[in-house]
Amino acid sequence: MRNAEVAGLxxxxxxxxxxQxxxxxxxxxRRAADNVRDHPRAIEDLASEGGEDAVAEIDRVGDAIAAKIVEYLETGEIAELEELREDLPVDMAALTRVEGVGPKTVGTLYEExxxxxxxxxxxxxxxxxxQEIKGFGAKTEQNILDNVAFAREAGQRQRLGDARPLAEEVMGHLDGEAAVERLDVAGSIRRWKDTIGxxxxxxGSEDGEAVVDLFTxxxxxxxxxxxGEQKASVSVDGIRVDLxxxxxxxxxxxxxYFTGSKAHNVTLRNLAIDRGLKLNEYGVFDVSELRSDGQSDADASDDVSDVDDPDAGQRVGERLGxxxxxxxxxxxxxxxxxxxLREDTGEIEAAVEGDLPDLLTEGEIRGDLHTHTEWSDGASTVAEMVQAAADYxxxxxxxxxxxxxxGVFGDTGLTDEEVREQAEAVAAVREDVDIEVFHGVEANVDADGDVTTSDDLLADLDIVVASPHAALDQGDATDRLIRAVKHPHVDILGHPTGRLINQRPGLxxxxxxxxxxxxDADTALEVNANPARLDLHGDAVRAAVExxxxxxxxxxxxxxxxxGNVRYGVHTARRGWAEATDVLNARDADGLRAFLDG
Structure with a gap:
């Protein structure tokens, strides 16, 4: 599917x-981009089958935008977009990664x-x-300086949510081919880090050249x-894929070996050395007899950065597996x-003691407690979202x-009266489905930690998610968020840092x-599974669990x-050592109610 590619354009x-x-x-x-990205059918299939008319049937994709999409799919470019690029020849993606620098600012900086x-x-x-530009000043200039480093670093890594689907596409291309006997991802993407290089x-194959040919x-x-004969690298949408x-x-x-992390592998290898074994990318070897002949531990071991030369003593001793x-x-x-867990943060010691956590799995999630509809900034009706949840x-x-x-964009936020009106709509849908439907709200945590929706309304709702959407550059916000979690009607603190991966660092x-x-307050901390957020991140989840x-x-x-993004949240929670018992929505409906009523 080229939906994400077209949405990016x-x-x-x-x-x-x-x-401009x-x-x-x-x-x-932007609304068209969101709906193209989320559309269940491949945009290229729609265009080939029905042209502009079929593409225009996507919600919020009008005739003019549909024509540009078809133009791109047929010619590889959009003439008007090329003209805009020529008029404003800037690295928009990199510049707007600087906190506080939006497209309008980029335009002004280019003009001035x-x-x-x-x-x-x-x-x-x-x-x-x-600071000499009208409307900027010394504070804005210093803010830019403070955030350029983050923007530069962010440009060197890809979000997991962009890279993981790409990895699965290339595996789909290779899977089932005669030359391919074994297949998996490795590196940080297999460890589900929030960003990857x-x-x-x-x-695994006996015919490396055939696999390389398939890959390229x-x-x-x-x-x-x-x-080469055993390795190859390609580029896809600016992401490097190594085979x-x-x-x-x-x-x-x-x-x-190639899953890593390096620190995990070093500690594991040191444990092997203590037991007279040698671990490397070629296998596990018993080298105890070699050491009895005078070879030192240092000679029998090798750092993970060693050159993988089979003639350099990598395959020595009796191979055990x-x-x-x-x-x-x-x-x-x-x-x-x-x-x-392979980050050398105690997982090997826990394994030795037989004390590894029984990590949460995707299938243990029983429902979603933070979702949006067309009542605010969502794309679907209440009925459509609820039915989709049932189908899921x-x-x-x-x-x-x-x-x-x-911090809520435009007029998308609901008034108290509108939330109460929505309660009636939710109640009507509740009668037509087999799953349980809860009604809540995503309220806002202001700069002081106050929840800005009235207490009377919050008290009447099933679930209250309170999230910071404004003042996301205020520095240490611990006291602010502690005040929010202590609010008597708040059930879940949503995306606590407010970060957007590779765009802003958050609180x-x-x-x-x-x-x-x-x-202490019996308030849940959210792992927001949107791959642009993954907030809380793994280390924060571990702090919560502990x-x-x-x-x-x-x-x-x-x-x-x-x-489907729930998988990113589950694996992020797994990076934080979370078990099903730690997760609110891994409980059944009765368990959920018990928490909410507690």
Missing amino acids: LEEFADLLEA GVEYKPNAY LEITTLDELEAAAEAGKI DVDVLV DWPDADEVIEA RVVVPEEFGSALQ GAAESEMYGALDLPVIPPE GYDYHCVTDHAEGP EIDFERLAEAAA AGATVAIDTDAHSPAEF
Whole structure:
């Protein structure tokens, strides 16, 4: 599906229009982009079957935008977009990653100082040129300087939500081919880190050249970067995808090795050394007899950065295993440590003690407690969202549209009266479905920690999610959020930091203090599964688990297609050592009610 690709172009269109001061159109392009991205059918199939008319049937995609989409799919470019790029030749994606720099600011900076890149932006700020522009000032200039480093670093890594689907597409391309015997992802993407450098794909095969040929013939690849007998790299939409082929009997050891992390592998190898074993990408070997002949531990071991040269003593001693990853851990009398835990933060010690957590699985999530409908900024009706939740296999679903308040875009937030009107609509839908339907709201946490929706309304709702949407650059916000979790009607603190991965860092929080306060108040802390957020992140989830706080894994879905994002939330929670008992919406409806009533 090229939906995400097309949606990205529409968002670029919107940014360039906004940068040039065009009104109204940018929002139309952004709404169209959201609906194209979430549409269940491939945009290219719609265009080939029915042209512009079929594409225009997507909600909020008008005739003009549909024509541009078809133009791109047929020709590879949009003439009007190319003209906008020529008029404003800036690295829009990089510049707008700087906190406080939006498309309009980019346009002004280009007009006044001809700034097109992050380096030029930083140089202008250091020279004091930005504060001289009308409407900017020294504070804005310093804010830009403070955030350029984050923007530069963010540009070097891809969001998991962009990279994981790409990895699955390339695996789909390779899976089932005769030359491919074993297949998996490796690296940070297998550990489900929130950002990744490159996509790493590992294949077990006796015919490396055939696999490389299959890989480099992948139709979605924009460029073949390099190709050898056992390795190859391609670029897709700016993301590097690396392939490595190993013989099947070494697939398990290679998978363990290349999954990492480096720190995990070093600690695991040191444990092996203590037991007279050697672990590397080729297998696990008994080298105890070699050491009795005088070879030192240092000679028998090797750092994970060693050159993988089979002639450099990598395959020495009696080989005990390596065809399966379980053999690598089993040789050390350990269970397989889940990839999400492999960060050398105590997981090996826990495995030795037989104390690894029984991590949450995707199938244990029973419902979504934070979702939106067309009443606020969602794309679907209450009935459509509830039915989609039922079709997804959930036991219950909660509608939590935005309440009006600080940080809520435009007029999408509901008044108290509108929330009460919605309660009637939810009640009507409740009668027509087999799953339980809860009604709530996403209220707003202001800069002081106050919840800005009236207490009378909050008291009448089934579930209250309170989230920070404004003052997201205020620095340490721990006390602010502690005040919110202590509010008597708040059930869940939504996306606590307010971060957007690779776009803004979000609030600074002492997660241990927040977790302790949430545990005391019986308020759940959300793992927002939107792949642009993943907030709480894994380390914060672990702080919550260790404090005895409850977490809730919600998609913040604005359309049915986004229910599938729950997997990102589950794996983020797994990185925080969360078990099903730690997760609010892994409980059945009665267990959920008990928490809400507690």
